[in-house]
Amino acid sequence: MSEKKSGYDFNAIELKWQQYWNDNKTFKAADCDTAKPKYYVLDMFPYPSGQGLHVGHPEGYTATDIVARYKRNKGFNVLHPMGWDAFGLPAEQYAVQTGTHPAETTKNNIDNMRRQIKALGFSYDWDREVNTTDTNYYKWTQWIFLKLFNSYFDQTEQKAKPIEKLPIPKGLSEDEKQKYIDDNRLAYEAEVAVNWCPELGTVLANEEVIGGLSERGSHPVVRKPMRQWMLRITKYAERLIDDLAEVDWTESIKKLQIDWVGKSIGAEVNFKVDGFDEDIWVFTTRPDTLFGATYMVMSPEHSLVDKITADDKKQEIETYRQEAARKSDLDRTDLAKEKSGVFTGAYAINPVNEEKIPIWISDYVLISYGTGAIMSVPAHDERDFEFAKKFDLPIIPVVDPDRNELWDYARRMGKFASEDVGQINVKMSNKGKEKWLDNVVHEIIQGRACYPGKGIAINSKQFSGLSTAEFKEQIASWLSERGLGEKAINYKLRDWLFSRQRYWGEPFPLLHTEDGRIVALSEDDLPLQLPQVDNYKPTGSGEPPLSNAVDWLDVTLADGTKCRRETNTMPQWAGSCWYYLRYIDPDNSEKAWDSEKEKYWMNVDLYIGGAEHAVLHLLYSRFWHKVLYDLGYVSTKEPFKKLINQGMILGEDGQKMSKSRGNVVNPDHVIADYGADSMRLYEMFMGPLEASKPWNIHGVEGVYRFLLKAWKMTIDEETGKLDSAVQKTEIGEETLKLLHQTIKKVGGDIEAFRFNTAISAMMIFVNHLSKQKVRPVSAIEQFTKILAPFAPHIAEEMWQKLGHNETLVYEPWPEYDEELVKEKEVELAVQVLGKIKDRIVVAADADEEQIKEKALASEKVTVAMDGREPKKIIVIKSRLVNIIV
RNA sequence: GCCGAAGUGGCGGAAUUGGCAGACGCGCGGGAUUCAAAAUCCCGUCCUGGCGACAGGGUGUGGGUUCGAUUCCCACCUUCGGCACCA
Numbered sequence: 001m002s003e004k005k006s007g008y009d010f011n012a013i014e015l016k017w018q019q020y021w022n023d024n025k026t027f028k029a030a031d032c033d034t035a036k037p038k039y040y041v042l043d044m045f046p047y048p049s050g051q052g053l054h055v056g057h058p059e060g061y062t063a064t065d066i067v068a069r070y071k072r073n074k075g076f077n078v079l080h081p082m083g084w085d086a087f088g089l090p091a092e093q094y095a096v097q098t099g100t101h102p103a104e105t106t107k108n109n110i111d112n113m114r115r116q117i118k119a120l121g122f123s124y125d126w127d128r129e130v131n132t133t134d135t136n137y138y139k140w141t142q143w144i145f146l147k148l149f150n151s152y153f154d155q156t157e158q159k160a161k162p163i164e165k166l167p168i169p170k171g172l173s174e175d176e177k178q179k180y181i182d183d184n185r186l187a188y189e190a191e192v193a194v195n196w197c198p199e200l201g202t203v204l205a206n207e208e209v210i211g212g213l214s215e216r217g218s219h220p221v222v223r224k225p226m227r228q229w230m231l232r233i234t235k236y237a238e239r240l241i242d243d244l245a246e247v248d249w250t251e252s253i254k255k256l257q258i259d260w261v262g263k264s265i266g267a268e269v270n271f272k273v274d275g276f277d278e279d280i281w282v283f284t285t286r287p288d289t290l291f292g293a294t295y296m297v298m299s300p301e302h303s304l305v306d307k308i309t310a311d312d313k314k315q316e317i318e319t320y321r322q323e324a325a326r327k328s329d330l331d332r333t334d335l336a337k338e339k340s341g342v343f344t345g346a347y348a349i350n351p352v353n354e355e356k357i358p359i360w361i362s363d364y365v366l367i368s369y370g371t372g373a374i375m376s377v378p379a380h381d382e383r384d385f386e387f388a389k390k391f392d393l394p395i396i397p398v399v400d401p402d403r404n405e406l407w408d409y410a411r412r413m414g415k416f417a418s419e420d421v422g423q424i425n426v427k428m429s430n431k432g433k434e435k436w437l438d439n440v441v442h443e444i445i446q447g448r449a450c451y452p453g454k455g456i457a458i459n460s461k462q463f464s465g466l467s468t469a470e471f472k473e474q475i476a477s478w479l480s481e482r483g484l485g486e487k488a489i490n491y492k493l494r495d496w497l498f499s500r501q502r503y504w505g506e507p508f509p510l511l512h513t514e515d516g517r518i519v520a521l522s523e524d525d526l527p528l529q530l531p532q533v534d535n536y537k538p539t540g541s542g543e544p545p546l547s548n549a550v551d552w553l554d555v556t557l558a559d560g561t562k563c564r565r566e567t568n569t570m571p572q573w574a575g576s577c578w579y580y581l582r583y584i585d586p587d588n589s590e591k592a593w594d595s596e597k598e599k600y601w602m603n604v605d606l607y608i609g610g611a612e613h614a615v616l617h618l619l620y621s622r623f624w625h626k627v628l629y630d631l632g633y634v635s636t637k638e639p640f641k642k643l644i645n646q647g648m649i650l651g652e653d654g655q656k657m658s659k660s661r662g663n664v665v666n667p668d669h670v671i672a673d674y675g676a677d678s679m680r681l682y683e684m685f686m687g688p689l690e691a692s693k694p695w696n697i698h699g700v701e702g703v704y705r706f707l708l709k710a711w712k713m714t715i716d717e718e719t720g721k722l723d724s725a726v727q728k729t730e731i732g733e734e735t736l737k738l739l740h741q742t743i744k745k746v747g748g749d750i751e752a753f754r755f756n757t758a759i760s761a762m763m764i765f766v767n768h769l770s771k772q773k774v775r776p777v778s779a780i781e782q783f784t785k786i787l788a789p790f791a792p793h794i795a796e797e798m799w800q801k802l803g804h805n806e807t808l809v810y811e812p813w814p815e816y817d818e819e820l821v822k823e824k825e826v827e828l829a830v831q832v833l834g835k836i837k838d839r840i841v842v843a844a845d846a847d848e849e850q851i852k853e854k855a856l857a858s859e860k861v862t863v864a865m866d867g868r869e870p871k872k873i874i875v876i877k878s879r880l881v882n883i884i885v
Numbered sequence: 886g887c888c889g890a891a892g893u894g895g896c897g898g899a900a901u902u903g904g905c906a907g908a909c910g911c912g913c914g915g916g917a918u919u920c921a922a923a924a925u926c927c928c929g930u931c932c933u934g935g936c937g938a939c940a941g942g943g944u945g946u947g948g949g950u951u952c953g954a955u956u957c958c959c960a961c962c963u964u965c966g967g968c969a970c971c972a
Contacts, residue, residue: 285972364972691890696897756899763910764909839905
């Protein structure tokens with residue numbers, strides 16, 4: 001399209017100003033400038049994919065750019081950086097297929113995406129660009145890893161400390177001492193079950209496994225314990241929840257994080273195994289139902305299963321375990337609707353009543369949560385109830401339900417788990433409801449139905465009659481006194497599996513000695529560079545690709561000890577966990593960042609990115625930040641003050657954009673046809689930042705027309721100079737009022753991230769001003785300033801044509817006068833009994849009496865009142881009048 | 886199943902300490918300009934009835950609170966996003 005007859009040659013204008021900003025380093029952020037307040041605006045940095053930018057990226061980037069530019073106008077020293085989260089699988093897979101080194105692929109992709117991002121005119125300080133795959137960057141990722149490795153978590157102080165300060169129990173041998181230390185590090189090695197695909201020779205992520213088969217090629221996948229590096233994020237569970245109070249995030253994102261951490265309070269209880277000298281610990285949130293525990297279930301992976309299984313059950317147990325191993329975590333829950341399990345032949349002793357209860361294994365018990373074993377109380381747990389029904393195990397009720405809670409529970413369930421009670425009917429009469437509840441309670445205390453709620457204890461010896469809450473308290477002390485259990489807190493959050501069997505990631509700065517010890521590199525030996533390899537595939541035995549780097553692999557220490565390097569690499573999260581800190585001091589070769597600069601810039605005032613990172617990235621990042629805080633490297637508890645998740649931009653068909661649907665919009669084309677300013681403006685005009693909304697190319701035309709109109713009200717189409725209607729005169733009353741209203745609205749909307757309505761206000765102003773025969777220069781100048789954060793190129797060009805030589809990036813934001821914003825006269829709706837009958841115009845400061853008088857004087861109102869007397873007259877100033885008769 | 890967000894014209898959306906529903910933009914209809922078209926400009930545009938002034942209805946559905954509800958409360962339906970037996 002590229003309509004340039006109007007003189008609005010956006011391609012030329014945009015190129016010109018991008019060049020200007022670049023040459024003049026207009027957006028360079030000054031470190032530690034105490035003359036100005038600082039403002040740190042951060043985008044989630046992108047993975048440089050071969051597809052390049054999609055229209056979703058610029059949405060968040062435009063929002064932050066508007067804020068960054070606005071804050072500069074408001075006198076802030078703004079830090080607004082950009083970089084690349086460049087490790088990751090796609091470049092590695094491309095390397096496997098083509099032999100191209102991932103570094104080369106990555107560089108090309110970055111060059112392309114940088115070009116695309118620059119074409120949108122964002123005000124980044126490009127001198128601070130970071131790249132997680134750069135050795136000068138990942139040197140410090142490795143440095144942080146060493147900090148984790150060389151720290152432990154002090155339980156009483158609830159913080160990380162250097163490992164040298166770890167108190168070591170007396171009387172340990174050298175080996176035991178070493179093991180004790182290693183077991184307390186924040187980074188530790190463990191055998192964990194991973195999704196192993198023998199055919200592909202690699203470990204797969206949960207989402208790469210579908211129905212027990214690999215997503216690529218449909219090969220069988222099994223759960224296999226493998227040696228992995230883990231990070232002790234669970235130590236920070238409590239603080240990750242508590243410190244959310246300090247940040248300005250929406251309640252729903254906070255809740256997402258809280259639920260992910262998944263704190264639950266209960267007790268761990270010790271069950272002896274009958275005939276063995278073994279203990280099985282179980283975690284329960286309902287220690288008050290111990291008397292109702294009629295059997296026990298262990299996860300198939302539980303370490304005691306082999307030991308306690310009776311000889312005649314071994315075959316059956318082994319078969320079941322193998323079946324369970326074949327299922328991924330997802331399949332276990334999704335496909336296994338019907339409960340399954342096998343009896344081990346062994347019995348446990350219930351500590352409260354010495355009853356022998358059978359021990360089963362079943363895959364509904366997860367090895368990774370709690371202790372990997374549960375006590376089953378079928379009368380008060382739905383899963384246990386289902387299992388007991390299926391295998392005909394006894395059900396002993398121990399809670400007489402609280403009737404209110406039972407009613408709520410039954411209503412939520414929609415039905416009740418017993419055939420003998422009729423369907424629940426929400427519209428039941430009170431009497432009917434009581435009768436129905438009587439029946440249900442009867443079913444429950446007969447053990448024919450399950451009720452998981454609170455109530456009064458029954459069948460629990462000396463504890464009978466206690467409320468659930470009292471019982472929990474008393475049983476906890478009772479168990480504790482006898483050494484049979486303790487209060488305990490469990491979290492759904494697991495320690496972070498931090499190693500990957502990949503090539504394209506940060507190498508761990510660790511050595512394995514011949515005799516099995518682990519030695520960390522010293523900080524002086526960093527960076528540990530990624531070696532060249534001929535083959536990017538894992539070896540057939542599942543060894544990571546780095547095992548192929550023979551020259552790199554073997555190391556001999558100064559004392560002659562022979563070592564092998566760690567061949568796993570870090571996950572993509574590692575680099576993105578701390579990039580916001582490197583932006584503060586990106587070229588520092590002595591330190592990860594200077595602490596004066598850190599104190600000046602942190603924390604991040606505004607962080608915008610996709611909702612897909614609302615849980616993991618933010619949790620991991622916050623975890624690292626807290627460790628760095630404990631060790632004194634950062635000055636704030638939390639990294640990100642204000643967080644916003646932008647919504648998704650859908651295709652024109654309202655579907656998620658994807659290559660297969662063919663509905664992907666390429667920003668390059670939009671910029672070529674309508675310009676970057678139109679692209680930016682449209683992405684903000686579509687709707688609220690946080691909502692998902694469909695792309696519509698006609699919408700781009702709409703905002704383009706707005707820019708064109710703004711251009712034409714300023715510039716003469718023929719001469720390219722100021723239009724003759726633009727004159728140095730006083731601004732007329734009406735225009736002045738609208739101008740001040742617009743300044744107020746746009747500023748307020750930017751502060752509240754309501755960019756769509758800010759643009760609409762500017763449209764109203766341009767619609768008004770472009771109709772005026774004479775257009776005062778000062779009105780246009782002020783308008784240009786408020787347009788600038790949204791459409792910076794056209795604004796700079798207009799600013800220049802208005803006779804200014806300097807960029808308007810640092811021009812002060814226009815002030816508005818509250819007096820001028822106010823309307824002098826207002827129109828009120830006059831209602832009779834809530835229905836609008838007429839409208840009256842009154843002075844803005846008219847009092848109630850005057851308004852009433854004027855309203856009652858209306859002829860239409862008189863007709864509508866039909867001779868009745870007003871009983872009450874409600875006056876809402878500047879809104880309406882309602883007459884009640 | 887659980888948790889979260891949201892349902893407003895033909896479309897994207899605006900309006901909430903409860904006070905004139907539909908700002909702004911798209912699309913559509915009509916007109917101007919043009920040999921004609923594109924572009925541009927002007928007018929109209931929630932629905933129903935009426936030539937009309939006007940009347941009635943209207944914010945997913947059904948109730949409730951209120952002088953007054955898109956906004957608050959209860960129940961339900963639908964869509965999207967997240968989680969997945971967490972004892």
